[in-house]
Each structure stands twice: as structure tokens, then as C-alpha cells.
Amino acid sequence: MELAIIALILTGVITFCILIGVPLALSIIAGSFAAIFAHGGANPVIAPQRLFAGMDSFSLMAIPAFLFAGAIMSNGGISARLIDFGNALVGRFTGGLAISNVLSSLMFGGISGSAVADTAAIGGTFIPEMKKAGYPAGYSVGITAASSPISPLIPPSIAWIVYAYITDQSVMRMFLAGLIPGLLWGLALIVAAWAIARRNRYPTQPPASFSTIWGKFVIAFPALVTPALLLGGILSALFTVTEASVVLVVYAMLVSGLIYRELSWKVVIASLTSAMRLTAAVMIILAGASLFAWMLAWVHAPESFGAWLQGFVSTPVAFLILVNILLLFIGMVMEVNAAKVMLLPVLFPISQQLGIDPIHFGVVVTVNLCIGLITPPIGIVLAIASQIGNISIVQGTRAVMPFLIVALVVLMILTFVPVLSTFLPDLLMGPRQS
Structure with a gap:
């Protein structure tokens, strides 16, 4: 046919x-x-076999544990301590609450790995607080929406596990690849938030004393060392990525229970329920990805599409520009992991034919889809933040535009400077064997 x-x-x-x-x-x-x-x-019979094969992978065992740990950290008081520390550290500066908002997204990203979870958790705290402090509702919504999509870039992130699984890459390399892009995006947003706040003379908070900052730091320290604990343990070969997810669960329960005293059976059950629901959703997506990819390969769709596409683009740069345009639109209406399931079986083989580094391509794809979450008029995160801030989607769109432009500039830098994606993995894990 x-x-x-x-x-x-x-x-x-x-x-x-x-x-x-x-x-x-x-x-x-x-x-x-x-x-x-x-x-x-x-x-x-092949169809159900492929569905099962899509979920039958040792590396995927990390997903439920990471999600459970993230829920424990969110419900058990760890994320609240991170937010308090960020406020104390930078609240005195112009646009301090906005800067703290971005820093919280960077810190919370390593816990939740979800832009939607970040928006709900941090937006529910920061947007009302910023409005109360005298910041315009639009500015509060705009910076919250713009910083939330950084979360899927900061390890441990389910987005990297899904990409690594679909494209047969190292999960740890993808974790490391997301660090510099995530930090670059966060730094760019901090500069933009500060510039806008200074131009419009937005209020500042009373400066916190050194003892207050130190006290908040000491309280938040167990949460701040979480990424170092994970990445250090994996890189030193103490445990694998899958084992690290279980270590994180134990660590989160110890910190929440013994240090912050906020762990209860109610918190555990609520966190477990949340993790189970999210795990089921992710696993169904991956099962569908396996069947979908097999079906495309069976009818030789990637080869046919690649041959057709090469009539229009014959260089890696042209292909990446085309992918950027396509994914920005796809990201508006589709969740990051679901979009990867739909597109990677077709786009990834073509990228390899053109000689694009698979780690770099993963970063470009993921950053693209994350930006799509705040791209008007349908961006999911933009809609959630606007709802939390009690403003219309039109007002939210107007507010997020300066930060969206900043994100697009970061995307272009990451697209044309591959070393930003590959430097850290190659430095800490050694160059890949060709």
C-alpha cells in the first residue's frame, strides 16, 4: 500500500x-x-508484543522512583525551604522576587522535572506573593510561566529518560547535557527580569540579614545538595541511574521525616498516588512510542520522509532550523514527552543521516518543546500561570512575550553552538566511541 x-x-x-x-x-x-x-x-501478535516491549526496560524503572521522590520533596516541605532560601538570598535586589522565582524553578527542576508541576507549585506560591508585594499581575505571571519550562532540563528529569530510551542514548549523558542549557536559560531570564523591573521601578523587599540568609541556607542545605548527591553517585559508579532513583526516594523521606518533620502517612500516600498516576501516563506513552516507531520502520516511513526532506534541506543547519520551527508549533499543543513519541521516530534517523550529534539534537528538541509550553496562544504552562494569576490569556501573552524572545535567543545559541550541550557529558564521562 x-x-x-x-x-x-x-x-x-x-x-x-x-x-x-x-x-x-x-x-x-x-x-x-x-x-x-x-x-x-x-x-x-506483533502489536501487543511491541506495546509490552516499550515498557520492558531496566532504565525505565527509574521513572516511578524519581516521580515518587519528587512528590515526597514537594509535599514534605523540601521545595518550600528552597523557595524561602531563594527569597532571602536575592529578595533585596531590583526584581528580587522575580529572580527568586527563576532560581526556585532551577532548584525545583531537579526535584520535579516537570514544567506543569513547577508552574502549579511555584506559581501558586510566587504569583500571589509578587502581587501582594506590588508587582503587576502580568509581570508575575510572565516570569513564572517563562521560568517553569526550565524544569525538564534540570536532572533528574523524565524528559531526558524518555529521549534516551527512544533514541538509545545514555541517560546519564542526557542528564549532564541539560545542565548548561538549563542554567543558560535561567541566567538569561534573570537578566531580563532584572532589566524589566529596573525600567519600571518595581518594588524591592527589605534586605535580609546575613544571619537570616545563613539560617535559610542551613535549613535548605539538605535539599540543595540533592543534584550533587545524584550526579556524584552516578559518576563515581556508586550506583546506576535506576539505583540513584531509589536512593533519592530514601534520601527524600529521611530529609522530610527526620530533618523537616513533615513526613506523614498522609504525605506518603498522596505522593505515592501522584507518582502512580504519572508513571502510568508515561508508561502508556512509551508503550505507544514502541508500537508507533515499529510501525513507521515497518513501512519505511523514516527513509521515505528523509529522502523527500533532503530535497528541501541538505545540511545539518537547515534541518535544525526546520526542526525548530516545527517543534515550536507542536510544543504549543502537545506535552513534551508525547511530542517526542510522535516525532523522534521520524526526525532522529534523519538527524543521524545528516551527522548531527544525538546529544545535541536531544537538547535542541527538548528546549524547543519546552518553549512551546509558553508559546501563545495555546501554551499549556502559559494558560496555567494566567489562571493562577487571575488574568486573561491575552494579558498573559503580552506579559510573557519579552521572556519568550529571550528563550528563543537561547534556543538559537544552543542550536548553533553544539558544544554547550556536549561539553559536560564529554568532560565527565569521556568522549563517546564513534
Whole structure:
């Protein structure tokens, strides 16, 4: 059967399922089943086998543990201590609460790894606090929305595990690859937030004394060392990424229970329930990704699409520019991991044919999709932040635009300077074998 007909059937079934309210992961599975049966010649038993294979990986065992640890840290008082420390440290500066907002996203990112979770947790704290301190609602919403998508870049992040699984890369390399881009994006937002606050003479907080800052630091220290504990343990070969996720669970429970005294059975059950729901959602997405990727390979879609695409773009730079444009639109309407499931089986093989570094490509794809979360008019994170701030999506769009421009500049830098993505993995883990 012609590839165009297969593509039409696949797109039609997925679109129809989405329109009637079927979750995206199940829509992808339904479309893959329809395309397989329409093409004919495949044993139907292969489909459930591929679905199971998509979840049958040792590295994926890290996902539920990381999610559980993140929920424990969020519900057990660890994230609150990080926010308090950030406020005490930079609150005295012009736009101090906005700067603290970004710093909290950077610190909280290593805990939650989710832009939506970051927006809900930090936005629920910072947006009302900034409005109370005299900051405009739009500015408060704009900086919160703009900083939240940094979370999926900071390890440990489910976004990197999903990319590594789909493209057969090292999870640890992807963790390290996200650090410099995440910090660069955060620094750029801090400069932009400070400049806007200074130009508009936004208020500052009374300076905290050294003893107050030191006290907040001491209290937050167990949370601040979490990334170093994880990355140091993995790099020193004390434990694997999967084992590190379990270590993080134990560490989070010890800190929340013994140091902060906020761990209870209610917190554990709520955190476990949240982690189970998110794990189920991620696993269904990965199961669909396995079937979807197998189906595309079976009908030779990547090769055909690659041959067609090379008629328009024949250089890595041109391909990356095209990918940037495509993913910014896709990111507006689709969650980061779901978008990777849909697009990587097609885009990744082409990137390898063009000689693009897989680690660099992963960073470009992930940053693109994260920016899409705040891209008007449909950006999910932008909508959530606007709702928390009680402003319209139009007002939220106007407020986020300066920070969106900053994010796009960072994206261009990361696109054309691959070493920013590959330097840290190669430095700490050694150059990859070609």
C-alpha cells in the first residue's frame, strides 16, 4: 500500500480519536493498529508484543522512583525551604522576587522535572506573593510561566529518560547535557527580569540579614545538595541511574521525616498516588512510542520522509532550523514527552543521516518543546500561570512575550553552538566511541 495512504489512515485515526476525547497516547496506539492492519502482511501478535516491549526496560524503572521522590520533596516541605532560601538570598535586589522565582524553578527542576508541576507549585506560591508585594499581575505571571519550562532540563528529569530510551542514548549523558542549557536559560531570564523591573521601578523587599540568609541556607542545605548527591553517585559508579532513583526516594523521606518533620502517612500516600498516576501516563506513552516507531520502520516511513526532506534541506543547519520551527508549533499543543513519541521516530534517523550529534539534537528538541509550553496562544504552562494569576490569556501573552524572545535567543545559541550541550557529558564521562 502507498505510504501516503498509510499516512492518511494514521493521521485520520489519531485526529478522530483526539477530537472525541481519547488521550493522546491511546490515540497513537489506535492509529498505529489501524495503519498496521490497513497495510496488511503483519502478524497481529506483533502489536501487543511491541506495546509490552516499550515498557520492558531496566532504565525505565527509574521513572516511578524519581516521580515518587519528587512528590515526597514537594509535599514534605523540601521545595518550600528552597523557595524561602531563594527569597532571602536575592529578595533585596531590583526584581528580587522575580529572580527568586527563576532560581526556585532551577532548584525545583531537579526535584520535579516537570514544567506543569513547577508552574502549579511555584506559581501558586510566587504569583500571589509578587502581587501582594506590588508587582503587576502580568509581570508575575510572565516570569513564572517563562521560568517553569526550565524544569525538564534540570536532572533528574523524565524528559531526558524518555529521549534516551527512544533514541538509545545514555541517560546519564542526557542528564549532564541539560545542565548548561538549563542554567543558560535561567541566567538569561534573570537578566531580563532584572532589566524589566529596573525600567519600571518595581518594588524591592527589605534586605535580609546575613544571619537570616545563613539560617535559610542551613535549613535548605539538605535539599540543595540533592543534584550533587545524584550526579556524584552516578559518576563515581556508586550506583546506576535506576539505583540513584531509589536512593533519592530514601534520601527524600529521611530529609522530610527526620530533618523537616513533615513526613506523614498522609504525605506518603498522596505522593505515592501522584507518582502512580504519572508513571502510568508515561508508561502508556512509551508503550505507544514502541508500537508507533515499529510501525513507521515497518513501512519505511523514516527513509521515505528523509529522502523527500533532503530535497528541501541538505545540511545539518537547515534541518535544525526546520526542526525548530516545527517543534515550536507542536510544543504549543502537545506535552513534551508525547511530542517526542510522535516525532523522534521520524526526525532522529534523519538527524543521524545528516551527522548531527544525538546529544545535541536531544537538547535542541527538548528546549524547543519546552518553549512551546509558553508559546501563545495555546501554551499549556502559559494558560496555567494566567489562571493562577487571575488574568486573561491575552494579558498573559503580552506579559510573557519579552521572556519568550529571550528563550528563543537561547534556543538559537544552543542550536548553533553544539558544544554547550556536549561539553559536560564529554568532560565527565569521556568522549563517546564513534
